[in-house]
Amino acid sequence: MSFFENIILAFQNLRANPLRSMLILIGMAVGIAAVLHVVVLGELTQQRINERLSQLGSNVLSIQPGYSWMHGVRTNAKAVSLKWSESNALAEQSPVIARTVPVYSGNGDAAFLDKNWATQITGTTPDYQEVNNESLIEGRFFSQTELEQRARVCVLGATVYEKLFKDESPIGKTILIKSKPFRVIGLLEAKGENWSNPDDQVFIPLTTAQERIFGVDHLSSILAQMRSAEDYDESLFDIETILRQNHRLQAKADNDFRVLRQDFFLAAIQETNKELAKFIIVIALVSLVVGGIGIANVMLISVTERTREIGIRRAIGAKKHQILFQFLTESIILGLLGGLLGISGGALFNHFYLGENAPLPVLWISYSFFICAGIGVLAGIYPAFRAAHRNVIDALRYE
Amino acid sequence: MKALTKTYKSGRIDVQALAEINLQIQKNEYVAIMGPSGSGKSTLMNILGCLDTPSTGQYFLGEKNIQSLSDNQLSEIRNQEIGFVFQSFNLLPRVSALKNVELPLTYLGLPPAERRKRAAEALDRVGLGDRKQHKPNELSGGQRQRIAIARALVTQPALILADEPTGNLDSKTGEDIMALIQKLHDQGNTVIIVTHEQYIAEHAARVIRLRDGHVESDLPIHKT
Known part of the structure; x- marks a missing residue:
């Protein structure tokens, strides 16, 4: 059974339960889309800050009058x-x-x-x-x-x-x-x-x-x-x-005056921006974990439902690792499809929400496919292992 | 298949499904295994089909000692040496007849074109040449069992194991299936059929009766 055939088989099986596959894909996709949005938003802000920085000329200081303090109260008049x-x-x-x-x-x-x-x-x-x-x-x-x-x-x-x-x-x-x-x-x-x-x-x-x-x-x-x-x-x-x-x-x-360096001010904004991005990415990662658990759940259900199929395949000569790969391929494909859906959804959202020149972070997108495949592997490994190690005789009798 | 001897003592703590059974089945034989439920015929069937291994004793299929084989090797034996026909057909419901028959060849690692050709030939042999693209649930019980038989044949196994092949069929269809199995035997296949129906067993050339895990009788049938 070749790798390619495994993929075709996986698609056939996912199509057999379209609603379930779809729901679980959406779960994954939301997580990926959220991360994509945050990444692009961060990049845009960075771009703007960089533009501003180049406009300012980093060697300009701004001197402003300080405020007068009367008994600890800031008065309106400038000192x-x-x-x-x-x-x-x-x-x-x-x-x-x-x-x-x-x-x-x-x-x-x-x-x-x-x-x-x-x-x-x-x-x-x-x-x-x-x-x-x-x-x-x-x-x-x-x-x-x-x-x-x-x-x-x-x-x-x-x-x-x-x-x-x-x-x-x-x-x-x-x-x-x-x-x-x-x-x-x-x-x-x-x-x-x-x-x-x-x-x-x-x-x-x-x-x-x-x-x-x-x-x-x-x-x-x-x-x-x-x-x-x-x-x-x-x-x-x-x-x-x-x-x-x-x-x-x-x-x-x-x-009684203040000296501001404008690029420092921008750097502070940049820092805040980074902190915020970290926070949102944590939330997005949580949603990815939830998506992964969803895949694991669907795979476990699928393995149970298809116990008899596993029995038949084993009886006519499928080896344990062939069954393992069959189910693992399915969960990896679920993960990747989720990623694909998330990225296209996220890109579309960015297009409408951030404008046409919203950047497409290619490097990040390629990483995220690895992440999705990884989630697929992690989520699928236990269900696939269970499928592979089913007792053949029991599986054949399973109703 | 040259010789098959096996001794088996129950592995389970309480139930002794098979107790020291000694059997030898020759190549090209047509054997029926009979016995009431609980007699151990299913267990024997599973061991013969390399789905299960004996707790003690030895089982030789051809020259291979089954007990010494790994799980992967057992899978290969099931794939290449044994063709299963089950009472409940055990076909994959969502794929076509042709794909069902191709399945063992897939695990054998044949290229797709070769698989399709051989699967189509096997379906022709069981008389379902015109039903290749039908899915099992679009076909009658008898036709489904024919697909199962085609699937069992397609790897040209040394042994065809049929477990109550007519159990889910009406008697007329059952007769057709038995005629098909007879034909396969006539073409040189070794057939072992497990049943509790006397009239089914009578198709075979030899009947082994089991009771409480023992061989009760082992008699050739002289056809009139």
Whole structure:
């Protein structure tokens, strides 16, 4: 009896009990599909994080004002306001910081004709474009001259463009920002949504933002670009020294600002993501074990039902191991079919739920077939062994 | 099959199914084993068919000492040397007549084309050449038993063992089956038939009667 014939035989036997085979396959498939979904979800998140990382440039630090603590209560007001002069001081005094970009962001409405959109107005310097890896679809970023002139020009984030314009070019159009007219000179490429939406911003010169729009003289953050990502410790030291000096902080006092490294933040998200994936995979594995037990159960029933068949086969010359393989093949095929169903089901689910570009983890899929075959073997070995070692005479008399 | 001697003492603690039976059956013989239920004829049948091994004593099939063989070797003997015909046919219900007859050849390891050819020939010999693709449950009892006989024949065994082959058939069909078995014997097969019906046993050339595990009588039948 060849291997191939065993497979055909197994299919015939599984077809003899279609409902039972189907139910047990679904049990297996759900487990496999769940694992597939988690794996793909993890890969997608990883992809997005990687994209973000490449956009950020890993050598950019963000300095933000700390909060003031009054008798253990965080007050609303920010303890210090970072100043533009400090931003310049950092770049001048620290040898490891290549350049700094002062940023002031505030909320405000942007309007074009009859459309209005509440967004974030970000005032900054021309360096922002390079430090933050922004690329333009159309037009240009504002210039140093425009910065010095407090020009009323703006560069639109992709989301703002979508909300205010329809397919037409925004360049040269005049929009209202906080009711003041601005000329649109550039449109940024979308960065894609993540935990925040970087595309939902309008960029204007920092001078314009501070003096014409918000009437402030402080910053909401400073971006500091290190010469190299390896200078992190030194940069941090310099920033702390310079800012503490500027803010006249006592030796014992805590920093009144925070330094964030954006890729660290992403790494933390990544970690959380991994932990979550582990947890879900454990659940999925449990469902696979349940699927395996289901196969074992079906095989035991099948062996009992077919006792007489076993007796006949043995009487006309089947050897024990031939019977063993017959039943083992059947349970392996059950496992593999379950896997196949699960993977196609899972892929289909991912396609609709995660979009067409959901990746197909080929390596993982090939592993999962081994896992399914393994489950088939484990689940089938005992029933098959029982079948092979049935007493022939008793089996022949079995009703 | 040249000589078959066997002595058997019961292995079970209480029941002695067969007690020191000595038999010799020659090649081409047509033997009926008779006895009331509980006489040990089924046990004897199982041992003759290599489905069971004697507790003590020896059983030679041809020149092979059955007791010295492993389970795998016994499977091979059953496959190649013995053809079984059971009272309840014991066919696989879900597969065609042809596939049923092919089954022993499958375990013999023949290629599919050769198997099909020989199975078809065997079905022709029992007169079921036109029922090859029918499944057992589409056929009458007599036809099913013919399939079983074809299956027993197909490996050209040294010995055909029939256990109450007509037990589940009406007397007319039973007669047909007995005629078929007679024909097989005439063609040179060794046949052992187990029955409790006198008129069935009378088809044989020799009748061995068992009672309480002993051979009660062993007589040739002179046909008129």
